[in-house]
Amino acid sequence: MSRAARTIRVDTLARVEGEGAMHINLVGERVADVKLRIYEPPRFFEAFLRGRHFSEVADITARICGICPIAYQMSAIHAVERALGLRIDPAVRLLRRLFYCGEWIESHALHVYMLHAPDFLGYQDAIAMAKDHPEVAQRALRLKKIGNHLVALMGGREIHPISAAVGGFYKVPRPEQLRTLVEDLKWAVDASIETVKFAAGLEFPDFEQDYEFVALRHPDEYPFNEGRLVSNRGLDIDAAEYEDHFTELHVKHANALHSVVRGRGSYLVGPMARFNLNSDKLTPQAKQVAADVKLNPPVRNPFRSIIVRAVELVFACEEALRIIEQYEPPSQPRVDAPNRAGVGQAITEAPRGILYHRYAIDEKGLIVTAKIVPPTSQNQKRIEDDLREYAARLVAWPLDEATWKCEQAIRNYDPCISCATHFLKLTVSREER
Numbered sequence: 001m002s003r004a005a006r007t008i009r010v011d012t013l014a015r016v017e018g019e020g021a022m023h024i025n026l027v028g029e030r031v032a033d034v035k036l037r038i039y040e041p042p043r044f045f046e047a048f049l050r051g052r053h054f055s056e057v058a059d060i061t062a063r064i065c066g067i068c069p070i071a072y073q074m075s076a077i078h079a080v081e082r083a084l085g086l087r088i089d090p091a092v093r094l095l096r097r098l099f100y101c102g103e104w105i106e107s108h109a110l111h112v113y114m115l116h117a118p119d120f121l122g123y124q125d126a127i128a129m130a131k132d133h134p135e136v137a138q139r140a141l142r143l144k145k146i147g148n149h150l151v152a153l154m155g156g157r158e159i160h161p162i163s164a165a166v167g168g169f170y171k172v173p174r175p176e177q178l179r180t181l182v183e184d185l186k187w188a189v190d191a192s193i194e195t196v197k198f199a200a201g202l203e204f205p206d207f208e209q210d211y212e213f214v215a216l217r218h219p220d221e222y223p224f225n226e227g228r229l230v231s232n233r234g235l236d237i238d239a240a241e242y243e244d245h246f247t248e249l250h251v252k253h254a255n256a257l258h259s260v261v262r263g264r265g266s267y268l269v270g271p272m273a274r275f276n277l278n279s280d281k282l283t284p285q286a287k288q289v290a291a292d293v294k295l296n297p298p299v300r301n302p303f304r305s306i307i308v309r310a311v312e313l314v315f316a317c318e319e320a321l322r323i324i325e326q327y328e329p330p331s332q333p334r335v336d337a338p339n340r341a342g343v344g345q346a347i348t349e350a351p352r353g354i355l356y357h358r359y360a361i362d363e364k365g366l367i368v369t370a371k372i373v374p375p376t377s378q379n380q381k382r383i384e385d386d387l388r389e390y391a392a393r394l395v396a397w398p399l400d401e402a403t404w405k406c407e408q409a410i411r412n413y414d415p416c417i418s419c420a421t422h423f424l425k426l427t428v429s430r431e432e433r
């Protein structure tokens with residue numbers, strides 16, 4: 001194909017969760033069209049939730065994602081608790097942060113080493129990379145195993161955990177059970193620091209963008225479950241105001257909705273947004289190692305997000321140790337949650353960014369309406385914007401190399417494509433013969 005018109009096309013993206021495709025048309029040195037095509041079928045979880053009792057939301061939403069089920073559980077539970085006006089025990093709140101630490105550890109370790117590092121090191125996949133870098137693969141697997149162990153101890157099992165409940169937990173761990181994790185987590189802090197150094201030693205293209213970063217902001221903590229939603233362009237709102245400032249748009253080429261800031265356009269959620277808006281709230285060693293590798297906000301190069309994820313690994317391991325050291329079991333695992341009509345909204349920080357849930361509940365405790373906005377659907381338009389800018393710099397490159405680089409740009413976001421395929425409505429039109 002001539003330089004006048006070329007197509008960069010990947011029908012099935014590798015090393016991302018779920019199924020999607022990339023299609024970029026180049027005409028001369030101009031990018032004529034960019035599509036991140038999410039063709040995985042819509043999954044209708046909002047529809048599944050309608051008519052179910054609010055006590056079922058944790059178990060149903062956990063099935064949305066095998067990598068970050070806790071994020072879905074926590075956003076759902078917090079939204080229902082706000083609808084019901086529940087207040088939880090401070091010890092339960094700490095356990096929820098610990099639960100989130102486990103998910104961040106296993107998810108970030110998986111992304112940094114298995115999904116993203118092969119791009120920078122020139123390997124097709126993590127298996128090929130492991131042959132030349134066995135110590136890197138071993139560190140990755142042990143880190144992920146520690147995160148999985150923490151999730152299983154807190155949640156009853158590693159995948160789709162079952163202990164989280166509206167009002168608290170069905171069962172909470174004993175202090176001696178959590179203390180069995182201490183030595184592993186101490187190792188994980190050191191391994192995470194090595195992960196930051198490893199990530200910082202990779203080579204990054206010169207590519208900075210002017211993002212609107214959006215993340216939770218808490219006055220005292222690096223955000224997991226709570227805080228106000230803020231941005232670097234003046235946004236500062238409660239979760240209940242989310243839909244006043246953000247909207248979702250249908251696009252023909254994707255079974256996922258594009259999210260935009262009303263009147264402004266695309267925005268970025270995830271580790272880079274959290275770090276740029278909350279780096280002052282990191283734990284001591286996470287702050288120090290970020291400074292050591294000269295990772296200072298604002299970070300605007302999405303390829304450097306791999307370093308930010310590694311810094312968040314250090315944070316999650318340190319935070320887990322802190323919580324375990326001060327943990328005292330709550331007087332009761334959960335508070336009663338009586339049936340009550342209401343509407344509740346909540347946002348928590350999944351590994352890939354903010355996750356919004358809204359539920360309307362009737363007087364019998366049944367869910368009337370549900371809305372879920374996953375991180376990847378919020379980032380999808382921003383990914384396309386990045387590809388449009390980045391592909392324009394690759395017009396002189398051989399097609400296979402340009403394709404590789406564009407795939408890598410998508411993996412900067414660690415997209416969870418299955419999570420993104422949510423629709424609120426199913427409409428079927430039939431024509432009579």
